[in-house]
Amino acid sequence: MARCRNTGAGLLGVAVLFQAGTAAAQDLPMDLIGNGTVSGQGVLLFLLIAAIGVAPALLIVVTCFPFIATVLSILRHAIGLQQSPPNMLIVSLALFLTYFVMEPVFSEAWRVGLGPAVQGTLPFEDAFLKTLEPFRIFMTARVDPETYSHLAELRAEDTLAPSPTSPLSLLVPSFLLSEMTRAFEVGFMIFLPFLIIDLVVAAILMSMGMMMVPPAIVSLPFKLAFFVVADGWTLVSAALVRGYM
Structure with missing residues (x-):
């Protein structure tokens, strides 16, 4: 049973996408679908392909991936490294850390929504709404109230406080802006030790009269050594994950 639950959680995005496409197709008028005609099947296939195309973006914006x-x-x-680690490695690490953080949310979404829908005990429309509930709760806990209130004022919403029942069109951008703000705050704290190393190396080079030597080249080995000795990747990753626990 645990193995089935974990597998279902891993395939959560595909199932949510399929449900969204199915719900969108059911909302179409019958004359557009064509009652099973070739043109109607083409429209339905186009909608499903379009839904698959936006699936990665939909899954990213409701998780901790943007922050990490x-x-x-x-x-x-x-x-001071521009291409190392490469972008693919950075994104892969962020994805696995995201899965580590979001696995309870995925499991809960599968348990209350997708699981019953696959078993046929819950209609797809109700399953889709229940699947979104764990993500709504997760985003609400991370949304900055001030950011949410600013966006809510632009929409003239009745409530200026984030809640799990807030519309997704307001909750998701507030969540993304809050995560990006926190990411820059954490990035500022991470930048300080390396900036101090750059300043010290630049001062030493200036005192030695080596003004033509780029300080970034000389300080790079010291920054790498400092980061390795401090076990930086493990510390940063653990701190990022601990922020969601």
């Missing part, structure tokens, strides 16, 4: 990926990118620039 932004911090890891800032960390790479703070060290």
